[in-house]
Amino acid sequence: MTARTPDSARDIPEATVARLPVYLRALTSLADDGTTTCSSEELAASAGVNSAKLRKDLSYLGSYGTRGVGYDVEYLRYQIAREIGVTQDWPVVIVGIGNLGHALANYSGFRSRGFRVVALLDADPDRHDEVVAGLDVRSFEDLESIVADNAVSIGVIATPAVAAQSVADRMVAAGITSILNFAPTVLSVPDGVDVRKVDLSIELQILAYHEQRKSVAPGTEVVS
Amino acid sequence: MTARTPDSARDIPEATVARLPVYLRALTSLADDGTTTCSSEELAASAGVNSAKLRKDLSYLGSYGTRGVGYDVEYLRYQIAREIGVTQDWPVVIVGIGNLGHALANYSGFRSRGFRVVALLDADPDRHDEVVAGLDVRSFEDLESIVADNAVSIGVIATPAVAAQSVADRMVAAGITSILNFAPTVLSVPDGVDVRKVDLSIELQILAYHEQRKSVAPGTEVVS
DNA sequence: CTCGTTTTGTTCTCCCGTTCACAAACTCCT
DNA sequence: AGGAGTTTGTGAACGGGAGAACAAAACGAG
Secondary structure, three states: OOOOOOOOOOOOOHHHHHHHHHHHHHHHHHHHOOOOEEOHHHHHHHHOOOHHHHHHHHHOOOOOEEOOOEEEHHHHHHHHHHHHOOOOOEEEEEEOOOHHHHHHHHOHHHHHOOEEEEEEEEOOHHHHHOEEOOEEEEEHHHHHHHHHHHOOOEEEEOOOHHHHHHHHHHHHHHOOOEEEEOOOOOOOOOOOOEEEEOOHHHHHHHHHHHHHHHHHHHHHOOOO | OOOOOOOOOOOOOHHHHHHHHHHHHHHHHHHHOOOOEEOHHHHHHHHOOOHHHHHHHHHOOOOOEEOOOEEEHHHHHHHHHHHHOOOOOEEEEEEOOOHHHHHHHHOHHHHHOOEEEEEEEEOOHHHHHOEEOOEEEEEHHHHHHHHHHHOOOEEEEOOOHHHHHHHHHHHHHHOOOEEEEOOOOOOOOOOOOEEEEOOHHHHHHHHHHHHHHHHHOOOOOOOO
């Protein structure tokens, strides 16, 4: 008995999902500028994408625009926020309070976009005295109780690479089903758990590849 | 003269380029464990990808394996590093020494993977006293001379969103052709300049979307 | 030397995502 | 009211990447 799609259980392509937050930010920016209505062309420019792609992306959510007019900024902003799920607040735990963990804990963009850091955990007892971003750094041993008490489903891993897998295992066991991994390692998790990774040095290496080709390309084509 | 060089199998797909650093890391990890030879199956498992995809990716670089045997870990590691361009050291400047800039400056993964932070810049004069990761925080006004003196082609932006575009403009004008942007904003740059963005809250929002659907999907309307 | 085993490199097919192009729908002006 | 001008939403073509399947090459045993 597969249930009937109640409201919006239609499948939105993954590529579109990844762009929705960009549109959301662009709309917020437009709203801050006092814009109340915008065309797909304007919004696309603001989000840095092609307007046809933008319209197709939005069409997966429904018909929230008006032909001949455009989109109501505030209305569309709310619809996208609802689709993503950031109209509610998501509790988040951060594990690993080194340099990066500090930065993440202090990042104001989380709070303003629907996420609330409920706990900072670190395995090193020496850090348990610290107060970072108004929160005590607590023992990693408290993970299970914190997850249970706050209904946490999203965890952030900012530990060294060697610790990442065991932290992920504990998170999954504690009931977390979405992990954002900053450690430079491949995590293996059971089905049903989502992992997204952010790897700083990989991004730089991709840039280096293109950079290298820029400097080589002009000279090599000269076939005499 | 140039036709014979085996170093450049041109036209490597972008998706493959993005995975090469992952393979590089997996190979380094295998080498650290004392492994000298590995099959595509082993390496693929270590990198978290399908083995057919791995072999196809490597085939764009050349034939560096031995049929019936596998790949020599050290040899393949070097070949990938050379293809990416991280056998040489890339000088990098970081602009914006807030929480995130601190974390980036102290990130050891850059140095160990072919990148050298040559300068830390910030617009705020109050920060110019600080020493971060062994480097003085210098004035943003020094950008042009630093880029010129060190032949910098890669810049990292870790400023607030409002400052990011003007920093990018100055970087481009100074001769930087690759930018890694951590500021939550869309940068516009001229052709020939590569930009990659890392957006922490976007990643969390993508997770939130899937998380929201998890909680809705299984129990949706079990209509009797 | 020959045969069987292993594993790579490559070809082929399918699928997803991007882009184009246009009909439908709405507003505004006369 | 009607026609001209806009702008959305979408069907269809197109290109690129993922995965399966297989042929080619190396090695070892007998």
